Amino acid sequence: MTGVEKRLTELLHSAAPASGAVSVEDVARRVRHRRTVRWSVAGSAATVAAVAVAVSLIGASGGGQSSRLATGPSVDLTGAVPWIDAPAQPYRPPTVSPPAPPATDARPCTADDVAASFAGRDGAGGHLIIDVRFRNTSQSTCVLNGYPHVTATEPGLPDVTGTNGSFFPSAGTANMTPGQDTFLGLETDTYCTARPGGGGGGPPYHHIDIVLPGGGTVSLDRHADGFDVTCGLHLTKFFVPPPEQPQPHDPLSDLQASLETPPSVSAGSTLIYVADLSNPTDQPISLDPCPGYIESASAPTPVKESYALNCAPVGAIAATRTIRFEMRMHIPANTPAGPLTIHWALHAPSVTASATVNVAATPTSAQS
Amino acid sequence: MHEPEGFREFVGARSGALVRSAWLLTGDEAEAEDLVQTALAKTWSRWSGVVRQDAPEAYVRRVMLSTFLTWRRRRWRGELSVAAVPERPDRRDAFAGVDLRPSVQAALRGLPPRQRAVIVLRFFDDLTEAQTADVLGCSVGTVKSQSAKALAKLRECQRLRGTWDEEVGRDGG
Numbered sequence: 001m002t003g004v005e006k007r008l009t010e011l012l013h014s015a016a017p018a019s020g021a022v023s024v025e026d027v028a029r030r031v032r033h034r035r036t037v038r039w040s041v042a043g044s045a046a047t048v049a050a051v052a053v054a055v056s057l058i059g060a061s062g063g064g065q066s067s068r069l070a071t072g073p074s075v076d077l078t079g080a081v082p083w084i085d086a087p088a089q090p091y092r093p094p095t096v097s098p099p100a101p102p103a104t105d106a107r108p109c110t111a112d113d114v115a116a117s118f119a120g121r122d123g124a125g126g127h128l129i130i131d132v133r134f135r136n137t138s139q140s141t142c143v144l145n146g147y148p149h150v151t152a153t154e155p156g157l158p159d160v161t162g163t164n165g166s167f168f169p170s171a172g173t174a175n176m177t178p179g180q181d182t183f184l185g186l187e188t189d190t191y192c193t194a195r196p197g198g199g200g201g202g203p204p205y206h207h208i209d210i211v212l213p214g215g216g217t218v219s220l221d222r223h224a225d226g227f228d229v230t231c232g233l234h235l236t237k238f239f240v241p242p243p244e245q246p247q248p249h250d251p252l253s254d255l256q257a258s259l260e261t262p263p264s265v266s267a268g269s270t271l272i273y274v275a276d277l278s279n280p281t282d283q284p285i286s287l288d289p290c291p292g293y294i295e296s297a298s299a300p301t302p303v304k305e306s307y308a309l310n311c312a313p314v315g316a317i318a319a320t321r322t323i324r325f326e327m328r329m330h331i332p333a334n335t336p337a338g339p340l341t342i343h344w345a346l347h348a349p350s351v352t353a354s355a356t357v358n359v360a361a362t363p364t365s366a367q368s
Numbered sequence: 369m370h371e372p373e374g375f376r377e378f379v380g381a382r383s384g385a386l387v388r389s390a391w392l393l394t395g396d397e398a399e400a401e402d403l404v405q406t407a408l409a410k411t412w413s414r415w416s417g418v419v420r421q422d423a424p425e426a427y428v429r430r431v432m433l434s435t436f437l438t439w440r441r442r443r444w445r446g447e448l449s450v451a452a453v454p455e456r457p458d459r460r461d462a463f464a465g466v467d468l469r470p471s472v473q474a475a476l477r478g479l480p481p482r483q484r485a486v487i488v489l490r491f492f493d494d495l496t497e498a499q500t501a502d503v504l505g506c507s508v509g510t511v512k513s514q515s516a517k518a519l520a521k522l523r524e525c526q527r528l529r530g531t532w533d534e535e536v537g538r539d540g541g
Contacts, residue, residue, distance in 0.1 A: 012492040016389075016392055017388055021383040022379065024379050024380075026405050027375075027379065027405055027409050090399075090439065306402070
């Protein structure tokens with residue numbers, strides 16, 4: 001295995017989560033869902049009845065419980081868009097076109113146009129990079145492009161010339177208006193053929209001369225630590241940090257959600273509730289592509305399901321209007337009596353709601 | 369419909385490892401669980417035959433990778449980005465707190481799905497080139513070329529800048 005491959009293996013193992021698992025019950029629900037969708041596509045009344053029988057036969061744990069389909073008191077569903085048992089489609093956030101590359105057509109900066117100073121440092125694995133900042137102190141726009149000629153010097157030691165190309169990639173350059181900065185990376189290394197054991201400790205070079213492509217020399221002194229150039233001095237091209245890309249706004253994120261729940265639900269039954277989606281803006285919000293949603297509840301047998309919203313009858317939510325959507329959630333039979341908080345989130349940024357419903361105790365006589 | 373024999377033991381023993389691989393493929397906890405559940409659900413009805421082949425995990429991985437690549441082909445481009453998600457059931461958050469996670473996530477996302485799959489199978493799941501080719505249903509030569517391209521991309525990735533070993537820097541190892 002090469003060094004890269006070893007390091008990649010380390011990275012993957014350190015980044016991957018420490019644990020995570022699924023339960024057989026999760027899988028069984030998924031199997032039921034797949035079968036329900038296939039049967040629903042067949043589309044006959046007998047098929048629907050078969051689905052009902054199959055669901056009643058498949059227990060979440062410990063055998064069939066026909067009470068899975070039993071529902072407790074529900075909210076008023078008048079005008080609510082009916083619930084559909086369909087898988088959520090993957091969320092696709094809006095995209096933006098990448099920005100045009102910055103202009104680099106200004107006149108080349110000379111040494112008289114800029115003031116230079118050392119900026120940040122970075123590195124790992126034996127590579128160290130120190131950045132030099134060049135600030136345009138002239139009255140006009142200019143550009144630092146390509147590689148400069150760099151020499152590291154130290155009294156009593158031979159000069160070391162920088163070589164083009166660094167282990168560290170860098171962004172592109174751009175025209176620099178007065179007051180703006182452009183950077184250059186100077187890289188030194190711990191390990192090389194001249195020092196196979198690594199360990200540093202080479203004589204430090206404290207003086208750097210940088211001859212700019214546009215002419216003139218910028219000189220810098222690094223008094224504190226200097227540059228250990230035993231393994232050479234490697235240069236990036238001049239670069240400017242790429243501008244931050246604005247995050248595109250997803251209109252779905254303007255929606256506001258709230259839940260209507262019945263006062264109580266029996267453990268082992270299906271909770272029927274309503275998710276209200278309100279559009280507070282003055283523009284319609286399209287439901288194409290149709291978003292999904294996640295519903296969950298912190299029960300001893302955790303509940304977490306994702307479905308598609310039933311968008312077909314709606315298409316879009318008009319300005320200042322609210323659309324009510326019927327929702328269904330199975331409450332596991334072992335959910336203890338008392339308050340249960342349910343959570344709901346649209347597959348869109350920040351469209352969430354919660355509500356609390358009282359779980360009634362399951363009658364002690366078995367129901368079949 | 370009855371739970372297949374031995375299925376629960378397999379899920380208990382191996383779903384954790386599958387979820388970890390799925391997270392590296394998808395970069396998202398919920399999607400990773402979704403992917404593993406889908407793969408296991410597809411395997412459920414075939415379990416008795418799968419077990420007879422004596423390599424159930426390889427079969428599940430094949431299904432998982434094939435499902436992942438299919439999802440990607442169906443125009444999954446975005447990442448589910450929800451500022452506040454429904455409260456997860458009470459369990460230890462095993463997915464937090466590793467500094468490298470965002471960089472590795474971003475770097476893997478920059479790879480095309482098939483290259484990402486090769487990287488995860490070869491360097492996380494520790495499969496050989498032949499085993500990887502078997503899981504992906506392609507030739508060993510394809511695995512080699514996809515791996516080389518992916519490694520080159522990862523080495524250039526800004527987010528992983530400075531994390532590679534010193535042997536990488538000069539000899540292009």
